[in-house]
């Protein structure tokens with residue numbers, strides 16, 4: 001087997017693992033809970049809101065833009081972008097996730113401006129230079145990052161931007177948490193290292209990343225242990241302010257954060 005064939009086989013089995021895991025998750029959401037609304041889920045309780053708010057601020061106006069929701073999953077972000085006036089192409093490797101997305105888009109009355117496709121991040125079926133913006137939440141770290149980077153650079157218009165929220169690999173407390181909760185994720189997903197992000201950025205004309213949720217991981221941890229939403233809100237309010245101060249005074253600490261916002265330009 002040649003190197004190329006071997007790489008292809010590795011990528012295919014990785015896709016298979018991801019598809020199965022996320023299909024099962026999407027089917028159970030659809031039948032049991034409504035999407036992502038389980039009790040101790042800090043995403044659903046607003047634990048990631050400071051990062052999402054910063055992300056939306058960096059994205060800016062979406063009205064009239066043609067954008068790509070990269071690895072859209074069940075599409076809560078797809079619907080949000082659409083409501084802000086964008087025409088949204090989106091794809092995911094999991095057909096069941098897309099089924100939930102279409103269902104929700106119809107319910108929200110925005111299905112006419114969404115173009116979903118089952119596709120792999122490393123091999124996009126779109127023509128070159130067609131998107132103003134490529135946006136992705138928690139997705140690059142599931143993919144072969146260098147292949148995905150080449151594809152993003154290809155489909156972006158000249159002057160276009162891509163922004164991603166991704167988890168980071170270097171914080172010791174997060175490493176322990178991930179080690180304690182392996183069922184939460186696939187083996188094919190690995191939080192991103194500082195090195196990986198720097199390499200990713202090189203595929204573009206320019207780019208940088210910022211860190212979020214440094215001390216805030218303790219609010220999240222407390223919520224994970226107690227399920228107390230009031231405590232989450234109160235402590236997050238304080239840790240979020242401290243984080244902003246600490247990270248602007250000591251930018252090198254960004255790699256020890258939970259989340260990164262990566263922004264690149266073509």
Ligand SMILES: C[S@@+](CC[C@H](N)C(=O)[O-])C[C@H]1O[C@@H](n2cnc3c(N)ncnc32)[C@H](O)[C@@H]1O
Pocket residue numbers: 015018019022070071072073074075076077091092093094097119120121122136137138139142143144
């Ligand atoms: C953590 S979820 C995030 C989904 C969505 N962006 C969100 O914020 O809810 C990761 C998603 O990546 C998809 N995925 C994993 N590997 C992929 C690949 N190589 N190409 C396309 N989608 C992929 C999974 O099916 C899953 O929906």
